[in-house]
Every structure is written in structure tokens, then in C-alpha cells.
Amino acid sequence: MKHILEERRNQVSQAGTDTRVIECNKESLAGSVSQRACVFCGSRVVLYPIADALHLIHGPIGCAAYTWDIRGSLSSGPQLHRLSFCTDLQEKDVIFGGENKLYGALIELIDLYRPKAAFVYTTCIVGVIGDDVERICKQVQKEKEIQVIPVQAPGFQGSKKDGYRIACESLFRLVGTKNKPTPKFSINILGDFNLAGELWILTEYYRKMGVHINATITGDGRVDDIANAHNASLNVVQCSGSMSYLAKMMKDTYGIPSMRVSYFGIEDMSDALYDVARFFKDEEMMDKARELVYEELSRLIPELAWYKKRLIGKKAAIYVGGAFKAISLVKALRLIGVQTVIVGSQTGTKEDYELIRLLCDEGTIIVDDSNPVELSHFVKEKQAHIFIGGVKERPIAHKLGLGFCDHNHERKEALAGYEGMINFAKEIYATAMSPVWRFTRDNSVKQ
Amino acid sequence: MLLRHTTAKEIERKALTINPAKTCQPIGAMYAALGIHGCLPHSHGSQGCCSYHRSMLTRHFKEPVVAATSSFSEGSSVFGGSANLVQAIETMFTVYKPEIIAVHTTCLSETIGDDLTQIVSKANEDGIVPEGKQVIYCNTPSYVGTHVTGYANQVSAMVKFFSTATAKKKNVVNLVAGWMEPSDMREIKRLAKEMEARTIMFPDMTDVLDTPLDGHYKMYPSGGTTTQDLRATGDSKFTIGLGQFCTEDACIKLENKCKVKFEVVDIPIGFKATDRFLMSLSRHSNLPIPDSITAERGRLIDLIADNAKYLYGKRVALWGDPDTLIPLCEFLVSLDMKPVYVVTGTGTPGKYFDERMIEILKDIPEARFKCGEGADMFRMHQWIKQEGVDLLIGNTYGKYIARDENTPFIRFGFPVVDRPGHNFFAKTGYSGATNLVIQILNSFMDHTDRTCPEEKVEFQM
Numbered sequence: 001m002k003h004i005l006e007e008r009r010n011q012v013s014q015a016g017t018d019t020r021v022i023e024c025n026k027e028s029l030a031g032s033v034s035q036r037a038c039v040f041c042g043s044r045v046v047l048y049p050i051a052d053a054l055h056l057i058h059g060p061i062g063c064a065a066y067t068w069d070i071r072g073s074l075s076s077g078p079q080l081h082r083l084s085f086c087t088d089l090q091e092k093d094v095i096f097g098g099e100n101k102l103y104g105a106l107i108e109l110i111d112l113y114r115p116k117a118a119f120v121y122t123t124c125i126v127g128v129i130g131d132d133v134e135r136i137c138k139q140v141q142k143e144k145e146i147q148v149i150p151v152q153a154p155g156f157q158g159s160k161k162d163g164y165r166i167a168c169e170s171l172f173r174l175v176g177t178k179n180k181p182t183p184k185f186s187i188n189i190l191g192d193f194n195l196a197g198e199l200w201i202l203t204e205y206y207r208k209m210g211v212h213i214n215a216t217i218t219g220d221g222r223v224d225d226i227a228n229a230h231n232a233s234l235n236v237v238q239c240s241g242s243m244s245y246l247a248k249m250m251k252d253t254y255g256i257p258s259m260r261v262s263y264f265g266i267e268d269m270s271d272a273l274y275d276v277a278r279f280f281k282d283e284e285m286m287d288k289a290r291e292l293v294y295e296e297l298s299r300l301i302p303e304l305a306w307y308k309k310r311l312i313g314k315k316a317a318i319y320v321g322g323a324f325k326a327i328s329l330v331k332a333l334r335l336i337g338v339q340t341v342i343v344g345s346q347t348g349t350k351e352d353y354e355l356i357r358l359l360c361d362e363g364t365i366i367v368d369d370s371n372p373v374e375l376s377h378f379v380k381e382k383q384a385h386i387f388i389g390g391v392k393e394r395p396i397a398h399k400l401g402l403g404f405c406d407h408n409h410e411r412k413e414a415l416a417g418y419e420g421m422i423n424f425a426k427e428i429y430a431t432a433m434s435p436v437w438r439f440t441r442d443n444s445v446k447q
Numbered sequence: 448m449l450l451r452h453t454t455a456k457e458i459e460r461k462a463l464t465i466n467p468a469k470t471c472q473p474i475g476a477m478y479a480a481l482g483i484h485g486c487l488p489h490s491h492g493s494q495g496c497c498s499y500h501r502s503m504l505t506r507h508f509k510e511p512v513v514a515a516t517s518s519f520s521e522g523s524s525v526f527g528g529s530a531n532l533v534q535a536i537e538t539m540f541t542v543y544k545p546e547i548i549a550v551h552t553t554c555l556s557e558t559i560g561d562d563l564t565q566i567v568s569k570a571n572e573d574g575i576v577p578e579g580k581q582v583i584y585c586n587t588p589s590y591v592g593t594h595v596t597g598y599a600n601q602v603s604a605m606v607k608f609f610s611t612a613t614a615k616k617k618n619v620v621n622l623v624a625g626w627m628e629p630s631d632m633r634e635i636k637r638l639a640k641e642m643e644a645r646t647i648m649f650p651d652m653t654d655v656l657d658t659p660l661d662g663h664y665k666m667y668p669s670g671g672t673t674t675q676d677l678r679a680t681g682d683s684k685f686t687i688g689l690g691q692f693c694t695e696d697a698c699i700k701l702e703n704k705c706k707v708k709f710e711v712v713d714i715p716i717g718f719k720a721t722d723r724f725l726m727s728l729s730r731h732s733n734l735p736i737p738d739s740i741t742a743e744r745g746r747l748i749d750l751i752a753d754n755a756k757y758l759y760g761k762r763v764a765l766w767g768d769p770d771t772l773i774p775l776c777e778f779l780v781s782l783d784m785k786p787v788y789v790v791t792g793t794g795t796p797g798k799y800f801d802e803r804m805i806e807i808l809k810d811i812p813e814a815r816f817k818c819g820e821g822a823d824m825f826r827m828h829q830w831i832k833q834e835g836v837d838l839l840i841g842n843t844y845g846k847y848i849a850r851d852e853n854t855p856f857i858r859f860g861f862p863v864v865d866r867p868g869h870n871f872f873a874k875t876g877y878s879g880a881t882n883l884v885i886q887i888l889n890s891f892m893d894h895t896d897r898t899c900p901e902e903k904v905e906f907q908m
Contacts, residue, residue, distance in 0.1 A: 030518045109463060158521070
């Protein structure tokens with residue numbers, strides 16, 4: 001296996017032959033075409049789906065323009081989060097400070113929209129010029145009597161993971177500020193962002209079991225629900241990369257336990273339901289869960305068998321943001337007969353990569369914080385047929401003649417839950433078997 | 448109702464931008480840099496900037512876009528990014544092996560005061576830049592101007608670093624391309640070729656961001672202006688800049704450096720602007736305009752005449768960049784349509800854009816236009832709520848307005864992330880104008896067929 005960048009040797013390994021622990025969680029090497037984003041991005045994508053809060057970006061126009069409607073997070077009610085608000089800092093603001101502009105913008109916005117709460121994001125430049133965003137937020141909070149929460153996330157202060165942590169800290173300031181009557185058997189769902197309506201599928205399953213959904217953080221999120229989050233009995237955490245910090249804070253302060261789940265793939269989805277029933281020690285709930293799983297699976301398995309028959313022998317490459325998702329994907333792909341030959345993530349931890357190594361077949365390439373050149377080399381080496389990744393990986397996959405499935409926040413079809421598993425199989429099938437790739441191969445063969 | 452909170456009554460806004468009609472400088476520089484052959488753009492700042500710009504360009508072109516970043520950390524922000532940049536240059540030349548690296552800055556590196564001239568000359572001294580290769584750079588702080596400014600800065604840098612005058616002047620005309628699609632550039636080059644004029648276009652994104660799918664991934668596609676051609680621009684006998692905001696500065700610099708005279712014309716959108724461009728090219732390359740091109744013009748006029756009744760008096764709202772909005776408005780007026788609301792985030796109120804708008808829209812007293820700070824999509828929507836329009840033309844950000852107001856909507860400009868084809872089919876030249884008119888007509892006719900009362904549905908339109 002060719003190592004591309006000498007400095008990155010330790011971030012690439014192979015399952016089976018390589019028993020050393022992969023190096024990860026490092027800063028990207030300067031000059032490498034990394035696919036990672038910044039701290040601000042991390043906090044923005046986490047908080048973005050809160051639909052009835054105001055999201056104001058204090059910085060130059062770019063940071064706001066690029067995160068406008070970035071997530072595909074659906075809301076069942078208010079659409080306030082789909083507008084892009086910015087203080088549009090100019091040169092004179094950088095020199096003389098942007099605090100007055102921030103104050104003016106907040107007042108103008110709150111008067112216009114009357115939101116339940118406001119989040120103010122700082123960007124690189126605000127971190128450098130030293131605007132006292134905390135003070136302005138406090139001032140406006142006093143005047144307007146709503147929560148105005150600063151999200152201190154200048155882009156250079158670490159990596160995207162630090163952005164998640166800062167977002168959690170900002171969310172935590174909201175938790176515990178309101179008390180609503182909360183029935184027993186209530187949970188908070190952390191780490192689902194309701195892409196393509198996935199959250200609605202999951203909450204439907206839980207409701208059928210008799211579980212009450214207290215707050216959804218942050219998919220289809222509402223300020224009042226999050227403020228009441230401390231009254232739930234359990235935190236169910238998906239995407240632990242972004243939310244485990246919040247779960248930990250809620251455990252330390254309010255004693256709310258948390259459990260890690262995944263909603264991708266059949267096994268993980270069923271476990272997510274059973275684990276909750278087991279936690280509440282309620283026989284009726286467990287029965288309902290079993291019934292639900294049985295119903296869904298009897299529909300699902302025959303349908304999946306159809307896809308598996310046709311997909312067996314196909315090989316997939318996975319490169320996603322968080323490693324936890326990669327683990328679920330390897331399992332889900334196996335279910336439809338597809339073998340994973342390359343798996344990598346932007347922000348995986350040592351524990352995640354260890355799990356991946358144990359899970360994968362021998363010879364699978366495992367990579368951390370990769371870049372286009374590496375990925376295209378590996379894909380050619382392993383003769384993959386499909387690529388699963390995000391927006392920046394898609395055109396490369398297509399150019400190489402590979403099918404592509406977007407499992408990132410650009411996805412339009414729900415891929416979580418049982419329904420999602422069918423959609424996933426459908427999408428993988430449609431892209432892997434598309435006749436268009438035949439024209440590609442014929443082209444290069446004709447020489 | 449996605450924009451249900453928008454009120455028709457406008458309020459005075461001093462500090463707030465809602466739904467911007469622009470974005471920041473660095474992406475313009477990245478886009479322009481991709482128009483140089485074998486070039487790897489480099490973003491000197493945090494990783495987020497590079498990632499966002501690449502994502503945005505990829506979503507718009509549906510093509511791979513590579514660029515490297517200095518990956519600023521807290522340490523670099525305090526002590527300076529010099530070490531990051533030097534390391535980055537070394538990494539890039541060793542691993543990715545471009546011909547050129549085009550560095551642009553971000554708000555962060557500008558504010559902490561990184562001096563690119565000093566850093567790059569250090570890299571050269573230390574022998575990190577291999578023989579025959581080059582590092583060019585431009586300053587693009589995101590809190591000054593907009594993405595158009597960044598594009599212009601990068602194009603000027605191309606002149607600064609490459610254009611060289613030798614003793615012999617050649618019978619070549621430079622075409623400095625403003626912000627447009629690769630298809631637009633392809634069309635302009637085709638027209639020049641029809642005229643048998645010898646031209647050098649820079650930057651040139653054809654065969655870079657509209658490449659075929661053949662099972663191979665090329666990090667450096669075959670297109671882009673070569674460094675050889677970039678140097679030769681100093682020997683051309685004339686330069687035509689396409690688009691005031693994007694190219695005037697580069698043209699001036701080229702004249703100062705290599706004594707190549709220039710003329711700045713509008714991007715050739717619509718027949719008047721295309722006429723002006725072709726006449727300028729004809730005059731300065733000393734070649735006649737061939738009948739084949741005149742025939743294309745004739746076909747466009749024919750199409751317009753046949754369908755004039757669908758275009759007459761239609762109210763249009765547009766937004767985007769000044770270099771495209773100016774000829775586009777002019778074209779719509781010559782189609783007997785009425786551009787009534789025009790918004791762009793680029794430009795200074797009271798200066799060039801406003802002057803041109805006043806001239807072009809002089810027979811439409813109800814027209815409103817705004818540029819610069821405070822000119823955003825929210826303002827546009829409020830105008831539309833006061834009195835509606837028949838057509839929207841602009842980038843994807845107008846989508847919610849189109850949906851809420853149930854108005855036909857043509858995608859034009861940057862970014863267009865929800866409709867295909869803009870990097871394959873031009874909107875410049877006569878055939879591009881034909882394409883545009885057909886799109887406008889189709890959208891009106893589809894809308895009519897879908898929404899008119901049943902008794903009015905007809906075969907013949």
C-alpha cells in the first residue's frame with residue numbers, strides 16, 4: 001500500500017496485517033488538501049436545527065453565506081433557522097471593533113422576529129479583534145428578557161470537534177431554565193438532526209412503545225423543550241461525537257443517565273429500542289418494542305434479500321465525518337451483501353478506530369483525516385464500486401466511475417430506522433447498478 | 448411559507464444583513480486561480496474557509512475542486528502563520544506537484560498581519576520552490592468587498608506575476624474573463640475563433656470545471672491558461688476586459704507594466720453587449736465579423752420577435768453580481784421587459800453600478816435598485832411583497848421567495864446549486880442569449896399552462 005504523505009503514515013493502517021493503533025485526533029498537516037472544516041462549522045451545524053431560535057453570525061459575510069441552510073434539517077413548525085443573519089463586518093468594524101454593530105443587529109433582529117432565544121456565533125476575526133461578545137449578549141438579554149447565548153467558536157481555535165464541545169456548552173446554558181410538566185418514561189434524543197425527516201421516523205417508533213419524547217437536541221428543536229431537558233429520565237445519544245459532552249454535563253449536574261445508540265442498520269436500530277425499554281424496566285414497553293421490531297423486520301427482511309442477491313460481491317469505500325457512523329455503515333452494508341474495503345473518518349477517536357479494526361474484514365484500509373489524492377489511490381487499489389461520503393467526495397467518486405451515496409448532511413432520503421434501511425439499500429443499488437458506469441468503462445477499454 | 452416573517456413594510460436597518468446577496472473575497476480568488484493550468488489554490492487561514500469554499504464551488508459545478516489550507520491553529524493566530532505557509536508550500540510541491548501555487552489570504556491572516564511577500568520570498572530563498580515552479584499570491588481579506596473583489600484581486604495577481612513584455616508585439620488580443628461560467632468562456636472563445644482572431648483568455652476555466660467523465664480522476668485537469676500564455680499577455684497588442692468590477696484593475700496593471708492598451712466592456716450577455724464585444728474584438732484584431740456570427744444574431748432576433756408578446760411589460764426582479772446584472776438588465780430592457788428590482792451585494796452606492804442602472808432603467812421610473820451594504824435578499828423580498836413581479840432571475844438563494852410568492856424563477860449567477868446545466872450551456876454571446884430567452888419563455892409558458900383557468904388552456908401558443 002503506497003503511503004502518500006510521509007507525515008501521514010501513522011494515520012493510515014490496514015485491518016488484519018496492521019495491529020498498531022492508528023494515530024488520530026491530530027491537527028491537519030498544513031498544505032494537505034484535508035476535507036475537514038473548522039470550529040465555527042462544528043458549532044454551527046450542531047445548533048443550526050433549533051428552529052425557533054435566532055442564529056446571528058458575528059463576522060464577515062462569508063461565514064454566514066456558507067452556512068446558510070447547510071444542514072437539510074427539517075422542521076415541523078417555525079422556519080426561522082432557514083434565514084441567514086449576519087453583522088457583515090467591514091474593515092472599519094475590524095479596526096474600531098464590532099460591538100456596537102452586534103448590539104444593533106441583535107436589537108433589530110429580536111424586535112423583528114420575537115424569537116424564544118438567540119445564539120450569537122463568533123468567527124475567527126472576532127476572536128482576534130477581541131469583541132466582548134459575552135457582555136453584549138448579557139446586556140441584550142437583560143433588555144429583551146430572552147436568553148441570548150454566545151457561542152464562542154472562532155474557527156482557528158482547534159478542530160471541528162472543539163466546535164461540538166462549544167455548542168454543547170451553549171446548549172447547556174439553556175437547559176434547566178424552564179420547567180414543564182413531564183410525564184414518566186420520557187427521554188431526550190441527542191445527536192439526531194432530523195435530516196430528511198429521520199427524527200420523525202424515530203420518534204414514531206418510540207411513541208408506539210409508549211415512550212414520551214421530551215426534547216430533541218437539536219433536530220426539529222425548540223427552545224422551550226431544550227430548556228426543559230433536565231426533567232427527562234434518560235438521554236439517548238446518537239452521534240456521540242457531537243453530543244457526548246452535553247450528555248456528560250447533564251449527568252454531572254442533573255444526574256440524568258445516558259446511553260449511546262445508533263439508528264443505522266437493523267441490529268443497531270433494534271438495540272436502540274430494546275435498550276430504552278430495558279432502562280425503564282417496563283414489561284409492557286418491552287412487549288410493544290418486540291412487537292414493533294417484529295412487524296418492521298417481517299416487512300424489511302424479504303425486501304432486503306432482493307437487494308442482497310443483486311449486490312453481493314460489490315465493494316464499498318466509506319469516508320465520513322464521524323467514526324461512529326462508519327461503524328454502523330460497515331454493518332449495514334454487510335447486511336445487503338456489500339463488502340467494505342476502505343473506511344475512514346475526519347474526526348474519529350482511538351476507541352472508534354479500534355472498534356472499526358475489529359469489525360472489518362482483513363485487508364480493509366483504515367484512514368484518518370484523508371484527502372482526495374489518497375482516497376482516489378486507495379479506491380483504485382481496492383477496486384471499489386461504490387463510495388459513501390459527503391459533498392466533497394461525490395465528484396471525485398463520479399469521475400472515477402464509482403457510484404456514490406451521500407450519507408452526510410446533504411442527504412435527501414431518510415437513511416435511519418427500518419424505513420431508512422430500505423432507502424439505503426435502494427440508493428446503494430440504484431447508484432451501483434446504474435447503466436451510466438458501463439459507458440465509462442467502455443470508454444477506457446476502447447483504447 | 449418559508450419566509451412568512453418578511454413584512455412588506457421596510458424598516459431602517461443599520462447593523463443587520465438578512466439573507467445576503469454576496470459572499471466573501473477568498474472564494475473569488477479560489478475560483479479565479481482554478482483558471483490557471485496546473486494551479487493549486489491555497490487558502491491561508493483556518494481550515495473552515497478552505498472547506499467552505501471548496502464545498503460551495505463543488506455544489507455549484509458538481510465537479511471536484513481541490514485547494515489546500517494552512518490549517519491555522521490558536522498558536523498560528525498568535526505567533527503568525529508564516530511557519531504554516533512555508534510548511535504548506537513544501538508539502539504541496541512535494542506531494543501534489545502543481546505547476547503554480549496561488550495563495551490568497553483570509554480575514555484571520557490579514558488581521559494578524561501576515562506579510563505574504565516576505566513569507567513567499569523566504570520560501571524561495573530556502574529553496575522550497577522547485578525550479579521552474581512559482582508561488583503567486585494576493586491579499587483578500589473577507590471584510591473588504593465581496594467575492595467579486597477577491598476574483599479581481601487574483602486576476603490582477605496573474606498580471607503582476609506573469610505578464611512580461613519582450614521587444615516583439617504579437618498580433619494577439621488578450622481577453623480578461625470576468626466572473627462567468629466555463630460555458631460562457633467557451634462560447635466567447637468560440638466566437639473569437641469564428642472570427643479567426645488570435646486571443647489569450649485568462650483566467651480560463653474551460654476543461655477545468657466542466658470536464659468529461661471518463662473513469663479517470665485528474666487532480667489538474669487539461670484546461671486553464673498556461674503560464675506560457677500568461678507571460679505572453681505582455682506582448683499582445685490589445686486587451687479587452689470583460690466585466691468592469693472583475694477585470695478593470697488587471698487591465699490597468701497590464702497597461703502600466705507592459706504598455707498594452709485596453710478597453711473594458713460588459714460581459715457579452717444579450718445582443719447589445721455582444722455587439723459591443725465583437726466590434727471591439729473586430730476593431731482591435733483587425734478582422735471582420737463573419738456572416739456565420741451575423742446569422743446567429745439574426746436567429747436570436749427572430750426568436751424574440753416570434754415570442755415578443757410573452758415578454759412585453761413583464762416585471763422582473765434580479766440579484767447577483769454587477770458585471771452580469773448590468774448587461775442582463777440592458778438585455779431585458781431591449782426585450783421590452785421591465786427589470787423593476789435589482790439587488791447586488793457588491794459595489795458602492797452612488798458609484799459605477801448605480802450610474803449604469805440609472806442609464807439603463809431610465810424609461811422605467813418605478814424601478815428600484817440597490818448595491819453594497821444593506822442590499823440583501825430580505826430587502827428584495829420586501830419590495831416584492833409591496834408589489835409583485837412576474838419573473839425572478841438570480842442564484843439559488845431566491846428559492847424561498849419564488850416558492851412563497853409562486854413566481855417563475857430562472858437560475859443565473861453564483862451559486863446555483865439546485866439546477867443543472869449552467870457550466871455546460873452558455874448565457875453569453877448570441878447563442879447564449881438565445882438559451883436565456885428560451886428558458887425565460889419556457890418558464891412563463893409552463894407557469895401559464897399550470898395555473899391558468901381551464902377554459903384558457905390551448906395547444907397553440
